[in-house]
Amino acid sequence: MKGKQEIAETAAVCGLYCGACGIYIATQENDTAKLEYYAKMMSQTIDETLCNGCRSSVVTAYCKKCKFTKCAAEKDIGFCGECNEYPCAGLKDFQTMMPHRAELWESQERIKEVGWEKWISERHKYFSCKQCNTVNTSYDMNCRKCGATPGNEFVRNNQVAILQFFAKRE
Ligand SMILES: [Zn+2]
Numbered sequence: 001m002k003g004k005q006e007i008a009e010t011a012a013v014c015g016l017y018c019g020a021c022g023i024y025i026a027t028q029e030n031d032t033a034k035l036e037y038y039a040k041m042m043s044q045t046i047d048e049t050l051c052n053g054c055r056s057s058v059v060t061a062y063c064k065k066c067k068f069t070k071c072a073a074e075k076d077i078g079f080c081g082e083c084n085e086y087p088c089a090g091l092k093d094f095q096t097m098m099p100h101r102a103e104l105w106e107s108q109e110r111i112k113e114v115g116w117e118k119w120i121s122e123r124h125k126y127f128s129c130k131q132c133n134t135v136n137t138s139y140d141m142n143c144r145k146c147g148a149t150p151g152n153e154f155v156r157n158n159q160v161a162i163l164q165f166f167a168k169r170e
Pocket of ligand 1: 129130131132133134143144145146147148
């Protein structure tokens with residue numbers, strides 16, 4: 001494992017891939033309408049919403065408060081999976097709260113198995129549309145660009161949980 005400073009900015013400590021986050025994508029694409037939507041949803045300004053990934057210098061307000069990032073830094077580890085308390089109760093709670101966190105355990109295992117560089121390239125592909133290669137979020141039932149269903153393999157594999165989540169929010 002390389003030093004944590006060298007880990008890509010989109011490889012989150014918890015095992016999430018920031019590249020598939022709606023806020024990250026909206027920031028990269030300078031999508032003002034989407035940024036306004038997220039800012040409103042989280043009751044914060046657009047500046048507070050912007051994000052270039054968990055390990056970058058521009059982190060969205062919610063993730064700035066991340067206890068796992070802080071904890072990993074204190075323990076001088078790159079990912080939660082390296083910790084002797086893994087998986088801790090806090091991470092288990094976090095994992096069950098939202099469907100985009102469904103594969104955290106698989107991700108942590110994969111990082112240990114093949115390293116974060118390979119994991120991140122696999123995740124990138126996993127979250128990309130099979131038809132047009134656009135990266136979609138964990139909640140894009142259809143591709144944002146070409147409309148193909150589902151938006152990516154993650155959505156295909158977690159469709160039930162995602163639809164239940166949408167239904168609860170309505
Ligand atoms: Zn597409």
